[in-house]
Amino acid sequence: MSKLIDGGVYKIVAPDGLVLAGDDFGYHEGDRVVLQPYTYDLNQAWKLKKTASGSWNIINMAAGMTMCSMGLVYHQMDHAPFFLFTKPCGCVFSIIEEDDGCYIALNDDHKMTAEQGAHQPVLIGKGTPLRFELLDDGSYELPQVKVLCGDTIHMGIPELIKDGEWYYAVYDNLTRGDTKGRIGLNRSRDMIRWHLYDEFMPQSTPRPFPWMDEMVPGCEIWCPGIAHFGGKYRIYYAATRNLKNTTVMAMITNDTLDVNDPRYAWKDAGPVMRTTETDNYNVIDPHIFRTYDDELWMVFGSAWSGVKLCRINEETGMLYDGEMVSVAYREEFPHSCEGGYLFKRNGWYYLMVVVERGDQNYRAIVGRSRDIRGPYVDKNGVSLMDEGGETIVEYKQRGVYYPGHCSVFQEGEQYYMVFENWYDRCSTTQMNISTIIWEDDWPDTAVGRRVLKRFEKP
Secondary structure: OOOOOOOOEEEEEOOOOOEEEEOOOOOOOOOEEEEEOOOOOHHHOEEEEEOOOOOEEEEEOOOOOEEEEHHHHHOOOOOEEEEEEOOOOOOOEEEEEEOOEEEEEEEOOEEEEOOOOOOOOEEOEOOOOEEEEEEEOOOOOOOOEOOOEEOOEOOEEEEEEEEOOEEEEEEEOHHHOOOOOOEEEEEEOOOOEEEEEEEEOOOOOOOOOHHHHHHOOOOEEEEEEEEEEOOEEEEEEEEEOOOOOOEEEEEEEEOOOOOOOOOOOOEEEEEEEEEOOOOOOOOOOOEEEEOOOOOEEEEEOOOOOOEEEEEEOOOOOOEOOOOOEEEEOOOOOOOOEEEEEEEEEOOEEEEEEEEOHHHOOOEEEEEEEOOOOOOOEOOOOOEHHHOOOEEEEOOOEOOEOEEEEEEEEEEOOEEEEEEEEEEOOOOEEEEEEEEEEEEOOEEEEOOOHHHHHHOOOO
16 A cells, blocks of 8 residues: 555545545535445545644544544543534544555554445454555545534525624525514624524514515515625515516615614615516516626526526616626526526626426536637536526535536635525425635536546546
8 A cells, every 4th residue: 555645635445445525415514424335426435634743633535524432522432423513623643554454543442443344434353454446646626514513403595794704694484484584694703613693574464665566466585696796784584475477576685784773774765666467577586686787787586487596776776777688598487597696706706506306406507708608608608597507516416416506605705605405304494504616717516516526537
């Protein structure tokens, strides 16, 4: 066996062919290390990081968490299982290289044992010889899913904004049930630990503003998007009827995001756009974007004739003019696209949409253009208007069961993918965040198809 590489990424194989993996439960603190058949998944890839003492941290590449034996925590060595934790916390191992393989050990009497047919490795006795197969020498940057904690459940269609030292996430809490409001605002200082901060826009009878019951009787309040311009924080949202395009996109404004500031109050700014059943598009899923030319544009739309763009007035937040540009389209439901989002880098504009909801293959795709109006094309030059697109958030991979609406948050040179993950038989949403990496000016995430393919069988 060749010498182990500090920073190398490995597949760790037991004698019966099963491999070590982080349990695919969505990257919570304390997830288990298990044995699985190899499926070429990043969740089954481990980075070795050598410490000053010569021992090793063993880091799961999908979650970015470090392997630890509960024997280190409870001091009960025999049969102690292995888990993943955000911080190493002394979770270091010797990796003893022998002729028959490598042994992961705490000491001579307690090594990792991965018995035939076992679901989970444990610490006991002489251990099991493991085979470390090099997947990558560590020179390739790999994205990682952030391990979030706190209030991250029931966060649908999340989007981040930063104000001072705080990160804020605005979202639709559709799956939470009865609450004080349908739109939620959570905050965090580190993008890891999130806390419920405020809820507003209750799904009450009558609805929060009189025009709702007049224009869209029985409407639901959905899909908020947040932006700051014109001296105000603005949340655009849809008052709509499920599976219908009877929709009013509207806006609420606030002077501050600090609930302790006496100015804090979400105020109705009224309808921005409207569609009825006679229209062939739907004014839902709004997102505000600023171009290289300092123009404000909105991307919106779901099903029907697809995702569209229009300009927004900087002072009022309303429509700038009547121009409307179609930028992404798929066949009618169940194959249709929705949840458009724009971001930019190196002179490119990137349009991301989610597709294939009805096929249970819900995923996010991206195309790019030099012109804000498009066309947005994939690597093969196929337009998102013609079913093109590069998959950037994949279905049913590494704890992501049914990924929905995605947004992008940029801080300095680092980009983050923020997305909803439907799980528990698609009855509950959870916010997930992945770092974004770039190759040839194309983005990818820890749940993207390009990263998956890097570890596929040749």
